[in-house]
Amino acid sequence: MMEPHGPAEISWTHLETPLGPMVAAATAQGLCLLTFAEEAAEALARLRRYIPGPVIDRWHPLLEQTQEELTQYFTGQRRTFSVPLLAPGTPFERRVWSELLRIPYGETRSYKEIAAAIGRPGAMRAVGLANGRNRIAIIIPCHRVIQHDGRLGGYGGGIGRKEYLLDLERRARAQTEAPPSGGENPAQA
Incomplete structure (x- = not known):
């Protein structure tokens, strides 16, 4: 789990899951957001305090990896995740x-x-x-x-x-x- 280093472009997208739509966001460093769609606006605003930079509605390879791993998780085929994480916080x-x-x-x-x-x-x-x-x-x-x-x-x-x-x-x-x-x-x- 990494910490952010300065401004970064944040790519985001919607992902479909058995629990409903989720929003995922990633920078070149790692996945920095995965939340249920109804919480996304607030979560993205909090995230921007830690990672300044543009937020772009664009697919990113880490978002594709996240979707694949979530699909495997929900079908019982994955127990741990390998997508790199960027989790800013105290x-x-x-x-x-x-x-x-x-x-x-x-x-x-x-x-x-x-x-x-x-x-x-x-x-x-x-x-x-x-x-x-x-x-x-x-x-x-x-x-x-x-x-x-x-x-x-x-x-x-x-x-x-x-x-x-x-x-x-x-x-x-x-x-x-x-x-x-x-x-x-x-x-x-």
Whole structure:
């Protein structure tokens, strides 16, 4: 995950997903925005504070890679993403986002666990704020963060989308971890 270095041209486009349209934006350095379409204007405005430069409605190779990887993710064929990320934010936010990237596919962590993992055990609310400021949804998996009591907590894209993403990951993970069906049971051989 890189930080921006000065002004840059930002290319953006709409992407279709099973959860509805998303907006993605990238510079030559990396993907810097992936958000649900209804949140795009505000997210793009916040992003421009960190990356000054023109915003152009133009396709970029990183946007194509993002679309391909998202398609694979939603069909259960991808668990991690390889598109380079450009995630501008405060040092604290960047530490939180780096920790989110460490949460395994199909698993969750609490805000409290994230706070402890970054060495700030009392900073659960600050972790929640940083989680909410994540501009690269799904790829930086803020949907995998829940409350310490197991309740889902919030999600910028809405609780329904968070439930969908967590269920998608659990089902795909269960399919790959399930013993093969049919044939002879090795325990009975």
